[in-house]
Amino acid sequence: MEYRDYYAILEIPRDATLADIKRAYKKSGRKFHPDVSKDPDAQQKFIQAKEAYEVLKDPQKRAAYDQLGKDWHTGENFDVPPNWEGNFEFSSDGFTQGDTAAFSDFFESLFGGHFGHRAERAHQARSAHQHFSAKGEDIHAKVQIDIEDSFHGAVRSLTLPASPLDGTQPQTVNLKIPKGVREGQHIRLGGKGMPGHGGGATGDLYLEVSFRPHPLYRLEQKNLCLSLPVTPWEAALGAKIKIPTPTGAIEVTVPANSVSGKILRLRGRGLPGTSPGDMLITLNIVQPKVETEQEKALFRQMQDLMPFNPRSQFGFKS
Structure with a gap:
């Protein structure tokens, strides 16, 4: 029986990460997919890549395969080590009879005993080919998407590019955005991935959500953040100020003697959900431009009436 170097098949190093393995498999899949490849051995190479991926993506099976050592090369004569099945405990997670029926004798010898009798699998392999x-x-x-889409839910039109595999033209689909969706979550569009081969099902499209920059708000996980400009007298005396939110305008109370950078928390006003986020309002005291003599006189009066030194920690009197 011939040894199969699964790392060489996927063209990856033996210390490749799971992400490296997935990228290499997708690259091989696109390169040797029988519907698009002109390579006469495309189907065989496509199955070899799938076989390599099925083993290397599973940490337990990859560890078992690595026990064979790194000195073997594809095509060399190989015998299964004695008591191989007794050395490792395999679960069948990730493998099915249909997935592995077309795989090699090498795979069958190492892992086949965990998926049915060899004679039955040999028949399946012939049929699968x-x-x-x-x-x-x-x-x-x-x-x-827009931040408002997460607050209300939405349906947006999305144009999918043409597929080079089956010649389809660009198509427009309706993307349903669920209420409360957050940054980094995925929306699945069933049957909008790559076409299958030989009557196989079409893959799915997974869209990772990110939010467009917003002129007013920013998000910190599920919390909605707003910078609120206030005047010096609003901060000093306290005030009730109307502010915008994605669900409509509301009124907030600015406490007297507030300082710039103070955060007001409105509970439950962030992204909706079973455990909704909060709205975090950061006060930003804005100094007006002083131009007229009357305005300057007012500030001089404040200077005389309010012996305030914001730099007292420096140890100087003024």
Whole structure:
């Protein structure tokens, strides 16, 4: 039986991360997909890449495979070590008879005993080579939405690019944005990924959510943040100020003797959800421009009446 170097098949180093393995598999899938590749051995290479991925993506099976050592090379004569099945405990998670039926004798010898009798699998393998089918690859992309979309929920039109695999033209789909969706979450569009092969199901499209920059708000996880400009007299005397929110205007109370940078917390006014976020309002005291003699006189009067030294910590009298 011939040894299979799964790392060489995916063209990755033996210390590759799971993310490296996934990227390499997707690259091989696109390169050797039988519907697009002109390579006469495309189907065989496509199955080899899938076999390598099925082993290396699973930490337990990858660790078992790595126990064989790194001195073997693809095509070399190989015998399964004695008591191989007794050395490791495998679960069948991630493998099914349909997934692995077309895989090599090498795979069968190492892992096949965990998925059915060899004679039955050999028959499945022959049938699979004649009628090979595979689900299309999932596509991952990013989509930007407005902060208001998360507060209200929305339906937005999204144009998907043409697929080079099946010749489809760009298509417009309706993207349903759920209320309360947050940065980094994924929205799944079933059947909008890469087409399958041999009658296999089409893959899915997973859209990672990010928010467009907003002129008023910014998000800190589920909390909505707003910078609120206030006048010196509003900060000193206290005031009731109307502010905008994604769900409508509300009135907030600025306490007397507030300082710049003070944060007012409105509980439950952040992103909606089972545990909604808060709205965090940061006060920003804005100094008016002093131009007329009357305005200057007013500030001189304040200077005389209010012996205030904001730099007292420096140890100087003035």
